[in-house]
Amino acid sequence: MRRVRARIADLEVEFTDREVAVRQVEELAERGTWVVHVIYGPEGCGKTAFLRQSSAILEDHGYHVVYVDPLAERLGEVLQYTSSLRGVVKDVLKLFPEPYSRIVDVAINVAGKAMRSLSRPKIAVLMDDIFQAVGVDKAEQYVKALLNLIEWPPADYDKIVVLVASSEGVTRERVGRHRWATFRIMWNMPRGGFAQLYGLLPGERPPIDEVWRWTGGNPKALGELYVAGWRVEDVLNGIVRAKGLRSLAASLTAGEEGVLREAVEDPDTIFRRLREPEARSLEKKLVELNLIVEIWDRDGHGWIDVPPPERDPELGIGRYYAWQTPLHREAVRRTLGAVGR
Ligand SMILES: Nc1ncnc2c1ncn2[C@@H]1O[C@H](COP(=O)(O)OP(=O)(O)OP(=O)(O)O)[C@@H](O)[C@H]1O
Ligand SMILES: [Mg+2]
Known part of the structure; x- marks a missing residue:
C-alpha cells in the first residue's frame, strides 16, 4: 500500500501506523459503505490524515474519488478528485458560478454525474469537516443528501463509499439521532504508532513517556509541543x-x-x-x-482504528x-x- 504524505508541524512525514484503520478501509472498499459513515473524534487525532490515506486506498481499489476539504489551507486542496473525474468535474463546475461557497453540493453533483457518465463506477465521496463549513445546523440536511445519493442514485453504480469526518461534538447529537448515518469514533493514536511519529522529530526531546502522558497519543498535540519547544x-x-x-x-x-x-x-x-x-x-x-x-x-464496530x-x-x-x-x-x-x- 502506498502511504500518503502527512505533516507534523513543519516536517513532512509519511502516514504512520493506523494499521487497523487501513484494513477497515480496505474492507469498506470491497463492500462499499451503503450508508454514510460519519467519523468523529478528538480535534487533531488524525481524521484528515486518515481521510487522505483512505482516498489513496480507494483509488487503488478502482474507485473514482471526490474529496472535499472546505477548510483546507490552500484553495487547490478544497476539491480534489481522481484524474478519471476530470471531465465530470469540469462539467459540474460550469453549473456553479461560485463553487467554493457550495463545495459540498459540487461534490454531490460530481458523484451523481459520474454515475451517469461512467459505466457502473465505484464511487467514493470523502468529506472533511464539512459541518464546520456548512454549519452544524445543516449537518443533517447534508448527510441526508448524501444518503439520497446512495439510495436514489441517478444511474446505476457498482459500489459507493461515503466517509464524512467531523470534530464537532454536536454533530453526533444532531446526525446521530437519525438512522441515516453510521457513527464511528476515531481515537488518538495508539502508543506504538505515536512513538514512531515522536521518533521522527529532530532535536532534544523529553522522554516519550512524558510526551505520551501529555498528549495521550494526539498527533496534533505532538506537533504543537514540538513547535513550542516542548x-x-x-x-x-x-x-x-x-x-x-x-x-x-x-x-x-x-x-x-x-x-x-x-x-x-x-x-x-x-x-x-x-x-x-x-x-x-x-x-x-x-x-x-x-x-x-x-x-x-470498545467492541471494535463503532470505531475507526483501535478504541482507547x-x-x-x-x-x-x-x-x-x-x-x-x-x-x-x-x-x-x-x-x-x-x-x-
Ligand atoms: N497517521 C498519521 N501519520 C502521520 N501524521 C499524522 C497521522 N495522523 C495525523 N497526523 C498529523 O497530525 C496532525 C493532526 O492530524 P489531522 O489534521 O489529520 O487531525 P484531525 O483529526 O483532522 O484534526 P482536526 O480535528 O483539527 O480537523 C496533522 O499534522 C497530521 O498530518
Ligand atoms: Mg481535520
Whole structure:
C-alpha cells in the first residue's frame, strides 16, 4: 500500500501506523459503505490524515474519488478528485458560478454525474469537516443528501463509499439521532504508532513517556509541543485561550463547577451524575467545546482504528467519557484553580 504524505508541524512525514484503520478501509472498499459513515473524534487525532490515506486506498481499489476539504489551507486542496473525474468535474463546475461557497453540493453533483457518465463506477465521496463549513445546523440536511445519493442514485453504480469526518461534538447529537448515518469514533493514536511519529522529530526531546502522558497519543498535540519547544505551559495557555476556558469557568453555576472539579479527576463522574441537571448542562458545554467525548463500547464496530483502553485515569479516559487529551484536562484544571471562587 502506498502511504500518503502527512505533516507534523513543519516536517513532512509519511502516514504512520493506523494499521487497523487501513484494513477497515480496505474492507469498506470491497463492500462499499451503503450508508454514510460519519467519523468523529478528538480535534487533531488524525481524521484528515486518515481521510487522505483512505482516498489513496480507494483509488487503488478502482474507485473514482471526490474529496472535499472546505477548510483546507490552500484553495487547490478544497476539491480534489481522481484524474478519471476530470471531465465530470469540469462539467459540474460550469453549473456553479461560485463553487467554493457550495463545495459540498459540487461534490454531490460530481458523484451523481459520474454515475451517469461512467459505466457502473465505484464511487467514493470523502468529506472533511464539512459541518464546520456548512454549519452544524445543516449537518443533517447534508448527510441526508448524501444518503439520497446512495439510495436514489441517478444511474446505476457498482459500489459507493461515503466517509464524512467531523470534530464537532454536536454533530453526533444532531446526525446521530437519525438512522441515516453510521457513527464511528476515531481515537488518538495508539502508543506504538505515536512513538514512531515522536521518533521522527529532530532535536532534544523529553522522554516519550512524558510526551505520551501529555498528549495521550494526539498527533496534533505532538506537533504543537514540538513547535513550542516542548514548553507545556505554552500549549496549555493556547488551549485556555482558544477554548475560552476562563469565561467557561466564570459562567458555571456552583453545581456545574462541582461536577467539573470531580470530572477533572474522573470523567465518568459526568455519567454517574447525569440525573442531575447541572451534570447534564455541564456535559453539553464540554462536548460543544470539544473538551470531552462520550465513549461507547470498545467492541471494535463503532470505531475507526483501535478504541482507547477501557479506562486510563492517567490519560483522563473513563469508561463512558474521556477528555480529548490530557492537555485539555489540565487546561481545565488550571483554569478552575485560577478562577476559584
Ligand atoms: N497517521 C498519521 N501519520 C502521520 N501524521 C499524522 C497521522 N495522523 C495525523 N497526523 C498529523 O497530525 C496532525 C493532526 O492530524 P489531522 O489534521 O489529520 O487531525 P484531525 O483529526 O483532522 O484534526 P482536526 O480535528 O483539527 O480537523 C496533522 O499534522 C497530521 O498530518
Ligand atoms: Mg481535520
